[in-house]
Amino acid sequence: MRVTLGARRESWLKHAPQRGGLAGVVGIAVVAPHVLTTFEYRGLLVTTAVYAVMALSLAHIMGQTGQWSFGHQAFLGIGAYGSALASQRLSVPVLLGFMIAFLAAGLSGLLIGYIALSRTRGMYLAIVTVAFGVMLYLVGLNWYQVTGGPQGLLDLSWPQVGSLVFDDDTSYYYLAVGILGLVAFLLSRHSASRRGLALRALRNNEPLARSVGISPLRYYVTSFGLGSALAGLAGAMLVHYLGSVSPAVMSFDYLFIMLTMVILGGMGTVAGPIIGAVIVVWVPALLDVSDSTRALIFSLMIAVAFPLLPAGMYPAAVSLGRVARDRIRVLSTVR
Amino acid sequence: MTAGLGQQLWLGLLSGVVLTVFATGLVLLFGVMRVVNMAHGALFMLGAMFTFTFQARLGLPFALAAISSVIGVGLAGVVLNRLALRPMEGRHATRFTGTASAALLETMILSFVIYNAAVLYFGPQTRSIDTGISGRTMHVFGAAITTQALTLFVVGITSVAALHLFFARARLGKMMRAAADNSTGASLCGVDIGRMYDYAWFFAGSLAALAGVLIAPLSAALPTMGRDTLITGFAVVVVAGLTSFTGVIGVAMALGILGALFAQFVSVYYQEAFIFGLMILALLVRPTGLFGARDLRVT
Numbered sequence: 001m002r003v004t005l006g007a008r009r010e011s012w013l014k015h016a017p018q019r020g021g022l023a024g025v026v027g028i029a030v031v032a033p034h035v036l037t038t039f040e041y042r043g044l045l046v047t048t049a050v051y052a053v054m055a056l057s058l059a060h061i062m063g064q065t066g067q068w069s070f071g072h073q074a075f076l077g078i079g080a081y082g083s084a085l086a087s088q089r090l091s092v093p094v095l096l097g098f099m100i101a102f103l104a105a106g107l108s109g110l111l112i113g114y115i116a117l118s119r120t121r122g123m124y125l126a127i128v129t130v131a132f133g134v135m136l137y138l139v140g141l142n143w144y145q146v147t148g149g150p151q152g153l154l155d156l157s158w159p160q161v162g163s164l165v166f167d168d169d170t171s172y173y174y175l176a177v178g179i180l181g182l183v184a185f186l187l188s189r190h191s192a193s194r195r196g197l198a199l200r201a202l203r204n205n206e207p208l209a210r211s212v213g214i215s216p217l218r219y220y221v222t223s224f225g226l227g228s229a230l231a232g233l234a235g236a237m238l239v240h241y242l243g244s245v246s247p248a249v250m251s252f253d254y255l256f257i258m259l260t261m262v263i264l265g266g267m268g269t270v271a272g273p274i275i276g277a278v279i280v281v282w283v284p285a286l287l288d289v290s291d292s293t294r295a296l297i298f299s300l301m302i303a304v305a306f307p308l309l310p311a312g313m314y315p316a317a318v319s320l321g322r323v324a325r326d327r328i329r330v331l332s333t334v335r
Numbered sequence: 336m337t338a339g340l341g342q343q344l345w346l347g348l349l350s351g352v353v354l355t356v357f358a359t360g361l362v363l364l365f366g367v368m369r370v371v372n373m374a375h376g377a378l379f380m381l382g383a384m385f386t387f388t389f390q391a392r393l394g395l396p397f398a399l400a401a402i403s404s405v406i407g408v409g410l411a412g413v414v415l416n417r418l419a420l421r422p423m424e425g426r427h428a429t430r431f432t433g434t435a436s437a438a439l440l441e442t443m444i445l446s447f448v449i450y451n452a453a454v455l456y457f458g459p460q461t462r463s464i465d466t467g468i469s470g471r472t473m474h475v476f477g478a479a480i481t482t483q484a485l486t487l488f489v490v491g492i493t494s495v496a497a498l499h500l501f502f503a504r505a506r507l508g509k510m511m512r513a514a515a516d517n518s519t520g521a522s523l524c525g526v527d528i529g530r531m532y533d534y535a536w537f538f539a540g541s542l543a544a545l546a547g548v549l550i551a552p553l554s555a556a557l558p559t560m561g562r563d564t565l566i567t568g569f570a571v572v573v574v575a576g577l578t579s580f581t582g583v584i585g586v587a588m589a590l591g592i593l594g595a596l597f598a599q600f601v602s603v604y605y606q607e608a609f610i611f612g613l614m615i616l617a618l619l620v621r622p623t624g625l626f627g628a629r630d631l632r633v634t
Contacts, residue, residue: 070443119619123371123439127569128618131611134566142604252562256447263444292459296451303419303444 063267079232105232266312351591382544412540
């Protein structure tokens with residue numbers, strides 16, 4: 001016979017593992033730079049945080065709305081170049097440049113999203129987004145008066161708030177993780193909100209959702225815009241850490257990285273893409289192989305993971321955890 | 336490169352033929368299987384790289400190397416289909432709607448695998464392929480037409496013509512058309528749809544490889560080639576209509592010529608952007624393509 005503890009206590013108990021897990025993750029994130037004191041590892045921490053924002057941006061579009069964005073790297077570039085140009089040509093403080101990157105990429109995302117999503121779906125959308133990505137790359141490569149051509153723009157400044165300059169790995173990491181935490185929090189609130197619900201309804205069954213009055217175009221386009229804006233923010237974060245921006249930030253390499261993170265980690269949750277970022281950054285670091293071998297390994301991983309674990313590793317791990325917990329429960333009640 | 340309308344038109348015709356071969360493979364695969372093959376560019380690259388490898392490492396003459404490469408890539412396509420796509424038939428990609436989307440993402444992933452493996456295996460250097468075809472260069476209307484280029488051009492045209500004849504007359508060709516039109520009805524008539532899919536992949540892979548073989552001697556062979564060609568191929572297929580087998584010829588030739596003219600007289604850097612822009616315009620104005628079916632029901 002099960003003793004009832006009262007609704008509040010039970011709800012607390014039910015959610016305790018999740019809250020504990022979250023506290024643990026936050027704890028690790030805060031402590032990490034002091035534990036991993038090697039120079040390279042601290043750089044990787046920054047990369048992880050930035051890549052996680054990238055992954056969340058793509059996962060928002062592909063996971064929440066179910067639409068393709070194979071030109072996503074272009075928004076990375078719009079944000080990167082936007083912030084770089086703002087801080088270099090207009091002497092705008094870098095953190096303000098991050099916001100400009102967010103807005104610029106977001107507005108372009110709204111525009112492109114509207115043009116593409118109002119006319120195309122499915123494979124046509126895939127083709128259009130791929131083409132758009134390549135077009136923007138060509139513009140970045142050739143419009144050297146603005147973008148600096150193949151070399152791009154160099155000597156980007158560090159972000160700073162007053163006298164606090166984020167110019168080393170540890171401080172930049174905390175900045176990046178702070179932004180990541182904010183983004184993750186907002187996305188999870190969004191997912192739980194009415195808007196998130198409407199998006200998932202559209203994703204699962206568009207005609208049915210429309211019949212209930214949910215307008216596909218409005219929701220798709222605004223989410224596309226939000227995802228693109230986040231990509232722009234990630235792009236700005238990336239290039240101000242690297243110190244320079246070049247058309248490489250809009251190349252297929254980054255699309256591949258983002259797709260890998262999202263497919264491996266899972267796109268339906270907030271934790272999934274973050275885990276994907278951790279995998280993508282740390283597995284090759286620990287394996288210590290050449291760039292091309294690493295790329296091959298990752299492509300093989302997603303070639304296997306996609307058919308087997310379509311929702312990604314995080315949901316698979318969660319359901320594995322549930323299965324284990326239920327088994328233990330059953331075993332412990334057997335007399 | 337001598338400037339001049341004649342030369343540009345010839346270059347446009349050449350790239351048009353290559354594009355026709357390439358796009359025919361795309362449209363074939365889509366018609367029979369409703370699969371958008373994002374790995375088509377990778378197969379195109381393999382056609383060129385294998386030809387180079389057979390020629391350089393095994394010492395085969397160009398024609399033999401080319402034929403082996405084309406057939407080999409065709410077979411590789413069949414293997415890809417059976418290994419990677421067959422298990423996912425009818426499946427939705429993660430939570431997306433539309434059964435074709437799993438195949439789309441899967442072929443995109445496969446293209447990553449192929450490109451990464453190729454860079455590792457072949458090395459990132461650019462290679463050149465010597466066809467060993469020499470002869471006098473003809474000058475027609477200001478265009479310098481080498482025998483090599485002319486031969487490749489004729490091979491391309493003949494292949495496309497032969498393919499169309501195959502689909503019009505040959506029994507297997509008709510069976511494939513039947514499978515493309517109405518797979519349920521065709522299978523009721525005794526057509527083995529699974530085998531038709533194999534054949535479709537064989538032809539599509541071979542066509543992609545053939546396109547690579549045709550262009551490589553004229554420019555270069557490197558393990559990253561084909562990405563832009565893939566999008567141009569999609570541009571052709573999308574403008575012509577994903578269900579129009581014959582329309583791609585006209586559109587591919589037109590895009591080839593227009594692209595070459597644009598490169599010469601406007602800007603060579605933005606040539607691809609121009610073609611993609613045309614494609615996006617066509618998609619917005621007439622999503623089903625110039626010659627395609629009225630119905631946009633292809634998610």
